[in-house]
Amino acid sequence: SDNMDKLWQDFKLKNNKLYSSLEEENMRYKIWSDNVNYVKAHNQHADEKGFTLGLHSFCDLSQTEVSKLKFGLKLSSEDKQRLQLMNKTSAKTEPTTSLRVRRKLKLSRSVDWTADGFVSEIKDQGTCGLLGRLNLSDMSIQVHDFSNKSFVSTGALESQLRIKNDDFTTLSEQNLIDCSVSYGNEGCDGGLMSQAFSYVKDNNGINPDSIYQYMGSINRCKFRKSRIAARVLGYVNLPIDEDALMEAVDEIGPIAVGIDADRTSFTLYRGGIYFDPACSSENLNHAVLVVGYGTENGKDYWLIKNSWGKSWGEDGYGRIARNKNNHCGIASLAGYPLLI
Template sequence: MDWVRRHNQLYNKGERTYDLKMNRFGDMLHNEFVNTMNGYRRNSMNRTYEASRFVAPDSDVTLPDSVDWRAKGAVTPVKDQGQCGSCWAFSATGSLEGQHFRKTGQLVTLSVQNLVDCSQPYGNLGCNGGLMDRSFRYIKDNGGIDTEEAYPYTAKDDFCTFNKSGIGAEDTGFVDIESGNEDALKAAVATVGPVSVSMDASTTLFEFYNSGIYNDPRCSSIYLDHAVLVVGYGTENGQDFWLVKNSWVEAHTVSSRFLVLLRF
C-alpha cells in the first residue's frame, strides 16, 4: 500500500516515531477489522460493577524511571485472540497472572476461554466483546479461573465447561484507576504489577503498527474499543512510553506482540 510506504519513508527520515507493516489485517475491510478484533464494549453495556479507586503511594515515594514486568517474570507469552473479539479476556487474565505471580512466585497461564464461555451472566458477550471488571467479578464469585491447560482457547463461543479441579488462580476483588490519569497508572504499574487498560485501536495506523513508539493524534481518549495489558513503562529519546502486551500475533513478527505507546 502506498500510504504505508510513504509513512515508513517519513519514519526513516526521523519524522515519525514508529513504522508500519502490511499484515494479515490487510485482507480485511477496516470496519471488519474493528468489529472483529476490538472487543472492548464499555459504551454498549449497561451492567456495571463499582470498584474501589486505586490510591497512589504518597508523593514522597520515588517511582523507578522504568519498569518491565516481563523481566521480573510476571508476564506470560503473548497469545493470539484469532477472529474473536476476546481482547477483554486476554487483558483480564494477563492482569491476574501478574498478581498471582507476585503472590506465589509462580507464573501460570490462565484460561481466556473460561471467561469467553462462562462470564455471560455478568454481562460479557464472548467473542462479541466484554469488559475486564465483569471478568474479575465472575472469577471472584466463581471461586477462581481454570488454567489454559485445563480449559484451552478455541477462539469461538462455546458452552461453559469450567471445572474447579483445573483452577489456576483466584481473585478477591479489583480496583479502578481514574480514567485518563497517567500518573496514577504509572504508580499502579510500578507498585502493583501489570494493569488491564483500554484504548482506541480503531485507526488504520494502529491496524498496521509494526514497531517504535506509537503516537497518533487521531487516537481518542473517549472512544475506547480494545483491551490490552500495560506491563511496563520507560523513556526513549526523551519520549515517555507505555510497554503494552497485545493479543494479536503476526507470524514471524516479534514486534507485533508488544506495543510501545506514547505517554502524554
C-alpha cells in the same frame, strides 16, 4: 507490478491465505495493496512520526473488519458519558494521584515486567474462527469482543500470580468466554475487564488453560471446580490519571487498560513510540495490558502487550506515547485484579 504480484504471492503463502473465489481474492488484494502503499507512505516520514508501520498476517482485512474481529471493548452509552464526565473533571482538578507521586517520591524511572518473566507468552486471539470471512454474524462478533477482554483479563491475573505467588500457570480464556455470559459480556454492552474478574470472584476461581483450551468460539461452560488455578478477591479501578497508572505499574504489576485502537496506523504499527493526533481518550474499543513504561530519546512511553500474535508490533508488544494528555485513553479505564 511484478514486484507487487510477488509480494502478494509471498503474503498468501506465508499466512496460509485461501480465498473462496476470484472476486474475494481481488477484493483482498485491493485492501492488501492499499495497506502496502499506506505503510510505504508513512515510513518515508517515520523519523518525524516517531514510529514505523509494517505488514502482518491480517493486513488483507479492511479497517471495518479489523474493528469487528479484533477489538474487544464495547462501551455502553452510560460508560461513554461517565468517561466524558470524568475526563472533564480530572482535567480541571488536581490529579488524583497519591501523595507519593505528588511529593515526587521515588518511582522507578522505567519498568519492564517482561524482562523478569512476569508476563505470560504473547497469544493470538485469532479472528475467532472467522478468518477473513465476511458473513460476520452478531454472535461471532460478540464472542470476539469478549475473547479480546478475556486475553487481557487472564494476562493481568497471570502476572499477579507470577509476581505474588511465583506461580507460572497459564489461565483459561475459554473458561471466561464460555462461562461469563451472564456478566454482561454476552452483548458486550459496557463489557469491561472488571466483569470478567467479577465472574472469577463469584465463581470461586478460574481453570488453567491446560484443561480448558482456547477454541475461538463460544461453547457450553465446562468449568471444573476441582481444578482451580486462581481466585480473585475483587478488582481495583484506577483514577483517570497517568501518574496513578505509572505508580500502579511500578508497584503492583501489569495493568489491564482500554484504549482507542481503531485506526489504520495502530493496526499496521510495527515499532517505535505510537502517537496519532486523531486518537481519542474516550472512545475506547480495545483491551491491552500495560506491562511497563520508560523513556527513549527524551520521549516517554507506555509498554503494552497486545493479543494479535507476534507479527504485530515489536514481537507482539507496542509502545504508546506517555504523558501526552492520556493518549488513546490509556488511563481512562485502567485496573487490576486482587488475588486471594
